[in-house]
């Protein structure tokens with residue numbers, strides 16, 4: 001067989017979305033839009049402005065801020081060489097040794113989160129000269145190479161907010177938490193549970209971590225391999241363990257609340273008081289730690305119902321040292337990130353998803369003259385905010401009405417040449433099959449008085 005013939009028989013490759021990524025389709029995207037619109041509105045009422053940061057940044061930015069030892073940076077980032085020489089070598093197939101040769105500032109990564117980028121932007125645009133604190137929020141895709149499962153994807157979406165600069169007054173912590181709780185309330189998210197904790201600061205946390213490490217070493221043999229490894233790398237993360245066999249051991253470990261320095265203890269107490277003043281209901285959870293290195297003092301996590309073991313919809317906390325760590329001036333900071341995919345899942349599970357939306361009006365037209373009138377009517381109705389389906393080719397009325405039904409249309413506007421010359425149009429209400437004959441102005445008036453479903 002000649003090569004040409006072999007090629008012809010090859011089946012075209014069937015492309016599929018990459019593992020861990022997915023398409024968001026209508027009608028579900030209507031819910032995504034509603035969630036995002038609500039975020040714009042609610043965050044706006046708290047004085048936040050939207051920031052849009054790039055999808056990729058210098059790898060170093062994430063390594064320095066999130067921490068090179070964290071799971072996110074050490075194994076979950078999508079990293080590329082960003083410079084021309086590298087690309088040329090890739091094209092020529094000369095890859096050996098490339099990664100170790102690469103100067104770190106030339107590496108770029110898809111963002112696994114956005115706080116580091118927001119802090120970079122704060123520094124880059126001298127935002128410390130603006131009235132403080134600067135309140136920013138963002139929404140968009142993040143990328144982490146994790147094992148995909150329900151509520152966990154490799155491309156997922158976050159909606160987050162940051163308050164940067166000014167004071168670390170406990171009222172700020174409380175207001176940031178109140179912002180996200182108000183947002184969830186507005187969306188009628190069900191089973192919302194806010195957990196808070198304080199993980200201390202540069203003064204008291206290192207001492208506590210050492211104490212924790214010493215206690216963990218005593219029980220090392222009873223711990224699983226992950227926790228054993230974390231005794232060295234990040235003992236706080238052991239508290240996060242969901243392993244059944246470790247729960248008894250963890251319950252007996254020293255608690256950070258008993259080891260906070262005076263300032264941190266006072267700050268934590270004041271945050272709780274401020275939350276109470278705002279009517280925000282919380283639960284204290286001494287085992288709550290965050291996976292990223294930059295957090296200090298106030299940390300919080302919010303869970304919601306219907307999500308199985310991936311039930312955290314929001315994580316956040318204070319990160320006062322981060323801007324300085326990235327080369328900026330000493331700056332207070334606190335923020336949160338909401339997992340939008342999980343938020344949407346929870347809303348769907350509790351029946352808060354909007355019903356699939358049909359069209360307001362399906363225009364069933366027959367005949368040349370009717371087509372021209374139909375085009376005009378569609379234009380008028382759309383301008384009034386109605387969702388209108390105007391079939392591109394002529395169909396028998398029976399078929400058109402069947403189409404209208406399938407599209408969940410509320411009304412069918414029937415336009416034949418007769419209707420057009422008589423000047424009386426027929427409007428059929430599809431739910432009950434009733435029909436009325438109206439003049440063009442009356443019909444448009446009648447429809448305008450109905451509320452468009454699409455609004």
Ligand code: ATP
Pocket residue numbers: 113144146151152153154156157158290291310312313314315316337338339340341342
């Ligand atoms: P988890 O413990 O669930 O892995 P995390 O501590 O890694 O969460 P953060 O980095 O604090 O999460 O991100 C904030 C929120 O973003 C999480 O509470 C979650 O809702 C969402 N999120 C994180 N990773 C993913 C992912 N891979 N897929 C979907 N949502 C995610």
Ligand code: MG
Pocket residue numbers: 291
């Ligand atoms: Mg994670």
